[in-house]
Amino acid sequence: MFRFQSPYYFLFLIPLAILVIILEFRRPLASVIYSDVSLLRFVPRTLIQQCALFVTWLFYLGMVFWIAALARPQSGKEEYRIRAEGIAIALCVDRSGSMAAIDFTLNGQRVNRLEAVKKTFHDFVAGNSLLPGRKDDMIGLLAFGGYVDAFCPLTLDHVTLLEMLSQIQLPTPMVDDRGNLLDRRLYEEENMTAIGDALAQAVDRLKDIPSKSKVIILLSDGEQTFGTLTPLEGAETAKAFGIKVYAIGIGTTGEAPYVVTDSFGQQRITVQHVTIDEETLQKIAVLTGGQYFNAQNTHALEQVYAEIDQLEKTTHEGRTYTQYTELFRYPLIMGTVLILLHQILICTRFRRLP
Secondary structure, eight states: OOEEGGGGGGGGHHHHHHHIIOOOOOEEEEEEEOSSSSSGGGSSHHHHHHHHHHHHHHHHHHHHHHHHHHOEEEEEEEEEEEEEEOEEEEEEESSSSSGGGOEEETTTTEEEEEHHHHHHHHHHOOSSSOOOOOTTTTTEEEEEESSSSEEEEESSSSSHHHHHHTOOOOOOOOTTTTTOOOOOHHHHHHHOOOOHHHHHHHHHTTTSSSSSSEEEEEEESSSSSSOOOOOHHHHHHHTTTTOEEEEESOOEEEEEEEEEOTSSSSSEEEEEEOOHHHHHHHHHHHHHTOOEEESSSHHHHHHHHHHHHHHHHEEEEEEEEEEEEEHHHHHHHHHHHHHHHHHHHHHHTTTTOO
């Protein structure tokens, strides 16, 4: 957008036009008394004589530029400003041993369930062709196995959030130089699932946030095998604070392929039995006013996030504003250059006598 902030300064063009009429069109021309000047009519006009008329108008053109500078030309960029009232979301990601099942695909390659969850949640936050992203929402991140780890507090800094998301890994055994497991008990507990404790810690991070809508997205592929609180006790805590839980069951009950490392350090694929407690996840969702979804593949998981995105909308209020940049310096410089050039020329090559 372009405008003049003080257009009334263009009224100075009126006295300038009057001055031009008086000085250039009505002033008497200089004359020389001579017996006969008819021969001068056939004398050709030189290039300097032809340019003399344009030199005269340099001064007036410079004055026009000065007046335009006084009128304050401005260039503006119009933008649509959004005042957003986001929601608060706590993501609880199951990272127990069962999430190592490689029954999901990404870009045509088999990946484990945890990697599929991380990729689709990344798209949920940052946006893609299917999802618009959640740039106005405060989002926190927790991961749980037998214990709950708070990876990221509720934040609008989604770059840091997604960086922390990438660091969530499956439990890794600690072994000595001979390949013996150092802390078998800790490793076994990390491979368990503490859904109730994860919900309780998510509630603790959401309960004091001044947001009208608070949501927990719970992703798990197993059943409660560890922890202090039961899943329904965690759901009761969420209900008490008005927090909805969207529970997503990853995979199904049955056989699933796993990558295992044998005693010789060779990796091979084996099939193991996995169990998902869909009944409990459904009860958690119903109790808190949320919904339960089952995602058996990457595409289904993306569709789940799309549904949650439609259910939990961010409130927006649109405002149009324009940011202007001052441009007066350009006509001011141009006018000054033209007037100085006029003065130099009329005092040198284009000087007139009388």
